[in-house]
Amino acid sequence: MKHNYSIDFYQDKIHLHLNENLFGPSPKVMNELNLWRREDVFHYPPNDDAYLKNEVAQYWNLPPESIFTGNGGVSILRRMGNILPTSGYYFTPTWDYYKHLIEMRKGTLQALPFINNGKEFLYPTFPPISQEKANFIIICSPNNPTGQRVPRDYLEKLLEEYPNTYIIVDEVYEDFTPTDSLVPLVLKYRNLCLIRSFSKFYALAGLRIGVGLAHPDLVNQLRPYRQPFGLPLPIQKAAIIALKDDSHNQLIQSTLKASKETLLEFIRSQNIPLKPYHTDTHFLLMETQHNRSDLWKELLLKEGFAVKSCHWEGQKSYIRVTIPPMDILLKFCQALKNCLSSIT
Ligand SMILES: Cc1ncc(COP(=O)(O)O)c(C=O)c1O
Numbered sequence: 026m027k028h029n030y031s032i033d034f035y036q037d038k039i040h041l042h043l044n045e046n047l048f049g050p051s052p053k054v055m056n057e058l059n060l061w062r063r064e065d066v067f068h069y070p071p072n073d074d075a076y077l078k079n080e081v082a083q084y085w086n087l088p089p090e091s092i093f094t095g096n097g098g099v100s101i102l103r104r105m106g107n108i109l110p111t112s113g114y115y116f117t118p119t120w121d122y123y124k125h126l127i128e129m130r131k132g133t134l135q136a137l138p139f140i141n142n143g144k145e146f147l148y149p150t151f152p153p154i155s156q157e158k159a160n161f162i163i164i165c166s167p168n169n170p171t172g173q174r175v176p177r178d179y180l181e182k183l184l185e186e187y188p189n190t191y192i193i194v195d196e197v198y199e200d201f202t203p204t205d206s207l208v209p210l211v212l213k214y215r216n217l218c219l220i221r222s223f224s225k226f227y228a229l230a231g232l233r234i235g236v237g238l239a240h241p242d243l244v245n246q247l248r249p250y251r252q253p254f255g256l257p258l259p260i261q262k263a264a265i266i267a268l269k270d271d272s273h274n275q276l277i278q279s280t281l282k283a284s285k286e287t288l289l290e291f292i293r294s295q296n297i298p299l300k301p302y303h304t305d306t307h308f309l310l311m312e313t314q315h316n317r318s319d320l321w322k323e324l325l326l327k328e329g330f331a332v333k334s335c336h337w338e339g340q341k342s343y344i345r346v347t348i349p350p351m352d353i354l355l356k357f358c359q360a361l362k363n364c365l366s367s368i369t
Pocket residue numbers: 043044096097098099100120165169195197221222223224230233234235
């Protein structure tokens with residue numbers, strides 16, 4: 026029997042607005058989740074997520090002491106938030122939650138705006154930040170919602186230049202086109218904290234699995250803030266199965282590439298008045314003509330698709346769309362076409 030507990034306003038729409046992964050999880054994960062035992066349900070989960078930590082550490086060639094875990098990337102960020110000084114920097118536009126996190130702690134975040142060249146949001150040559158003030162910098166790479174990655178050498182320069190500044194790099198979108206992760210630098214820089222999640226590439230958003238990677242000294246500082254009970258063991262196992270299912274993971278990368286190319290070609294050939302920005306991940310930011318992002322959102326909703334409307338001070342307006350598998354994509358392309366008469 027199917028239960029419906031959802032209070033999601035968009036429950037009957039196709040979700041292209043939350044950066045979920047519509048290609049779905051590995052079938053091996055689904056098999057594992059069918060093996061839940063009664064004991065998994067009536068016992069508390071084991072303390073400290075040791076299974077997940079050890080396996081992830083081995084996979085990334087790091088000691089388990091450099092790993093900490095939680096309920097999704099959000100909880101990793103919240104944990105890190107406990108030890109952050111009250112003033113820091115972030116590149117904008119980016120994911121709204123960073124600001125929320127710092128404001129909850131009565132801190133301040135100073136924006137370092139990207140340079141929009143009409144195709145990409147480029148990082149400033151080097152941020153004009155003072156060492157006294159820069160107590161932490163939050164960077165999302167690839168960035169939500171712009172979609173582009175921050176080059177690794179740029180980040181390394183920051184890590185070197187500001188050794189007393191926490192540099193938090195949110196890599197939750199890295200694995201869709203994995204090229205430039207900072208995982209190999211985790212033991213080298215004591216000021217680096219990486220955020221990883223199983224919600225995006227591994228399509229396990231509903232299981233709430235997040236992993237933080239940092240130097241063991243930094244992880245130790247975070248220990249008092251951990252949750253008393255960790256993730257259920259079958260969920261830890263599901264994460265590792267997802268991480269290691271190479272054939273499914275390669276399939277996601279190749280089918281995503283095909284969907285992305287089809288969408289870009291459709292927009293170009295049909296003269297859809299949307300200008301896509303370069304993307305290094307599974308969503309696409311598109312500039313709307315005449316600041317019509319809210320209208321696009323409303324029209325696409327009527328067609329059955331939820332997309333995100335984005336506008337920032339001093340910038341044009343955009344829609345951000347999660348790139349779906351081909352069958353959904355073809356319907357989405359038709360929906361874009363159906364909106365044309367109301368948009369132009
Ligand atoms: C940039 C970024 N980081 C972290 C997250 C958190 O995701 P989760 O808590 O599901 O891992 C999101 C979610 O959309 C995100 O966009």
